[in-house]
Amino acid sequence: MPDPIAPKDQLDLLAQEIQSDPLETAADLDAYRIRYLSRKQGRITELLKQIPAVDPSDRKAFGAAVNGLKSLAEERIAEAEARIGPVDDAASGAPDLTLPGRRPVRGSLHPITQARREIERVFAGFGFTIAEGPEIEDDWHNFTALNFPPDHPARDMQDTFFVEPPSGPGTGIFLRTHTSPVQIRVMEGTPPPIRVIIPGRVYRNEAISYKSFCLFHQMEGLVVAEGVSMAELKQVLHAFAVEMFGTDVRMRFRPSFFPFTEPSAEVDIWWKDERLPDGGRWLEILGCGMVDPAVLEAVGIDSERYTGYAFGMGIERIAMLRHGITDIRVLYENDARFLEQFA
Numbered sequence: 001m002p003d004p005i006a007p008k009d010q011l012d013l014l015a016q017e018i019q020s021d022p023l024e025t026a027a028d029l030d031a032y033r034i035r036y037l038s039r040k041q042g043r044i045t046e047l048l049k050q051i052p053a054v055d056p057s058d059r060k061a062f063g064a065a066v067n068g069l070k071s072l073a074e075e076r077i078a079e080a081e082a083r084i085g086p087v088d089d090a091a092s093g094a095p096d097l098t099l100p101g102r103r104p105v106r107g108s109l110h111p112i113t114q115a116r117r118e119i120e121r122v123f124a125g126f127g128f129t130i131a132e133g134p135e136i137e138d139d140w141h142n143f144t145a146l147n148f149p150p151d152h153p154a155r156d157m158q159d160t161f162f163v164e165p166p167s168g169p170g171t172g173i174f175l176r177t178h179t180s181p182v183q184i185r186v187m188e189g190t191p192p193p194i195r196v197i198i199p200g201r202v203y204r205n206e207a208i209s210y211k212s213f214c215l216f217h218q219m220e221g222l223v224v225a226e227g228v229s230m231a232e233l234k235q236v237l238h239a240f241a242v243e244m245f246g247t248d249v250r251m252r253f254r255p256s257f258f259p260f261t262e263p264s265a266e267v268d269i270w271w272k273d274e275r276l277p278d279g280g281r282w283l284e285i286l287g288c289g290m291v292d293p294a295v296l297e298a299v300g301i302d303s304e305r306y307t308g309y310a311f312g313m314g315i316e317r318i319a320m321l322r323h324g325i326t327d328i329r330v331l332y333e334n335d336a337r338f339l340e341q342f343a
């Protein structure tokens with residue numbers, strides 16, 4: 001049984017404190033309210049709870065005194081609030097624990113990286129390993145060893161970004177225009193049998209449009225061994241297309257020309273698009289062919305004993321086909337609204 005009656009002088013003392021406690025800051029105000037009026041341990045609250053236990057003859061006076069203290073405290077609080085503003089959790093820096101959580105933004109791989117990895121996965125299943133080479137090349141690897149004649153238009157200043165312009169035939173240092181020079185580097189460094197794919201960036205000084213950019217990615221393939229045939233090349237590329245685009249993929253081989261392959265072909269994939277009169281169109285994805293014996297000889301491989309096939313595909317083209325992207329440039333703008341769609 002608590003002492004029901006607070007002596008009069010104690011009430012006076014309390015009144016003095018209520019009157020004089022500092023109320024300068026929001027923190028003061030908070031502490032003040034808790035000290036006197038909090039429901040659990042406020043000093044005035046405690047006294048209010050005692051009122052019913054007070055002897056009936058004193059109860060009225062005691063109740064009036066305590067309620068007077070309460071009004072005094074409330075007045076000071078109101079006055080302080082008007083002066084320093086109400087205590088607001090956000091302004092006081094305290095976190096609002098009732099707010100819903102914020103979901104962290106998840107990054108994702110760029111669609112070109114996704115396509116590259118997917119192509120690598122498929123060819124790894126066919127027993128290919130990955131090779132890489134430099135992006136800055138010399139004339140020998142990029143052109144001469146690949147059987148480009150000296151006056152070939154691809155060697156033109158117009159098409160190539162030079163680091164060191166040519167000072168005569170067969171010279172010049174520049175950004176590689178394709179991944180085929182890595183074929184030369186691989187063959188220079190490894191005896192057959194060879195079975196590699198070569199991903200990488202390539203550069204062309206071309207007019208930029210919906211289907212070509214000055215920078216793009218290729219996936220080169222090279223197989224050199226005894227008895228390698230064009231039939232095997234067609235089998236491998238068809239199996240790749242089925243893995244990549246599904247069993248209903250439509251693909252065609254078109255005869256073509258490259259200095260480093262003989263015979264040469266290009267492969268198109270049917271791009272379904274209901275908006276077009278024919279319900280779609282052919283999109284070229286790669287060039288390929290049997291490695292020209294002159295290329296094997298240039299790197300010292302016996303072309304009587306070994307044959308080879310090669311291909312070079314555009315990784316952007318694969319990404320565009322997979323996702324129905326109609327303009328290559330969106331792959332290079334890095335607009336988050338575009339990229340978020342590939343998470």
Ligand code: DAH
Pocket residue numbers: 177178179180220221258260261286287288289309310311312313
């Ligand atoms: N290097 C060629 C280009 O950039 C693509 C190519 C065609 C690569 C035929 C090959 C090939 O390996 O055999 O257009």
